[in-house]
Amino acid sequence: MIILLDPRFWAFVVTASILLSAVGGSTRSTVFGALNLVFLAVLIGPIPAAAVFGLALALWTGLAVADLLRTRGQERGASIVLAMMAAAVVAVFAGYKVLHDHGSVEAWMSSTLLGPDVGIAVRTLTALSFSYVFLRCVDAAITVTTGRSALRNPLALAGYLAPFHMLVAGPISSYADYFAMDEQPPTPASFERFAWSLNDISAGLFYKFAIAESLRIYAFGVRGGFAAPASLFDTMLLLVYIFFDFAGYSRVAVGIGRLCSIPTPENFNAPFLASSVTAFWTRWHMSLSAFVWRNIYIPLQMTLTRRFGIGRAHLVGVIPLLLAFGFVGLWHRFSGGFLLWGLGMGAILWIEKMVRDYSLSFPAMRDRKVRILASLLGPAYVFIVIAASLHYVMRQFLGI
Amino acid sequence: MNTTLKLVLLFGWIALKLAIVTAMLDRSVVQFIYAGF
Secondary structure (H helix, E strand, O other), rough: OOOOOOHHHHHHHHHHHHOOOOOOOOHHHHHHHHHHHHHEEEEEEEHHHHHHHHHHHHHHHHHHHHHHHHHHHHHHHHHHHHHHHHHHHHHHHHHHHHHHHHHHHHHHHHOOOOOOOOOOHHHHHHHHOOOHHHHHHHHHHHHHOOOOOOOOOHHHHHHOOOOOOHHOOOOOOOOHHHHHHHHHHOOOOOOOHHHHHHHHHHHHHHHHHHHHHHHHHHHOOOOOOOOOOOHHHHHHHHHHHHHHHHHHHHHHHHHHHHHHHOOOOOOOOOOOHOOOOOHHHOOOOOOHHHHHHHHHHHHOOOOOHHHHHHHHHHOOOHHHHHHHHHHHHHHHOHHHHHHHHHHHHHHHHHHHHHHHHHHHHOHHHHHHHHHHHHHHHHHHHHHHHHHHHHHHHHHOOOOO | OHHHHHHHHHHHHHHHHHHHHHHHHHHOOOOOHHHHH
């Protein structure tokens, strides 16, 4: 059953919004964490809820012990503890997914879904891909170890890792932004907040069940499902379908977050109006782009600029772009095809950056008419590039 | 525009979206629309 059609889901939304409206300060994230575990246990079962708490406990123990060792000047010991924590988190995570998807380790190892003779390392990395929870684990570990935000207790961490309203399609909230709620006073229920939350929720449901469903019915009939795209036109239809489906889920999550005062980032901002592929990625799945920018692109770009100097920043700028988008590709699926898709996307962004910087030296490019023309033709260029890349990656994914 | 009118419009808009969603969730409505294609 689709989780948004489960009446218990909406009962939890009402319960959380009432209980959390009275709680403010540092206990807020802990109260939500405890409530959330109960919700997960009822909605998807006690084993997934226990796995989420196990992840939070492994993460908390590792980060707390590493911090203690660091304050005593034992940097090497702290690094060993962090490595052990990473191994424990991967073990809990992959273990749960293996048992959930395959039933047993033997069945997982003998599965030929990824191809024959695939080693355990690739199988484990594949189990980690396409997971919002795993990215939140990474964000929490990086944010706490770099001292940007304090470590919270295991219950609060469990609430951050798998909030019930972000289960289906994210977004990936940043650790620092999520726990900013602990510095806020109680947010009593207000009619205005209720109305705007309901507006977001109804818009999300409309995207998902009216527009995306209509597209599916138009393309494949009442009982049909989206299948392998045979032509580029099919892929274009699939791209629009994915947008309304994914943006619908995300908008519902934003509405519930607003209603319960749980920080929930926006995930889409009219991506098909973007006039460059670079702008598209700041408007599509924004929380994933923000994660990659925060944790991969910016640190790498800064390191390389320091190493090679500001004069060569343009040339070396291609490396962080390729690595950031290579990661995005592999996150979607741990395979060569998706890695190539990500690297291609990184290369397009770099080329766009070079062209943009170069064209700025021509006064004609700053002309109002040229800018209007670019803003009109840009969205068509973006749509074709993204649809063509999706066409390639879908055919890779389906082995066509 | 006064506040009452804004609220009436907002809730009307919400009700319209939810009514269409409810209709789309009813397979017989979908079958009926699809038959018209």
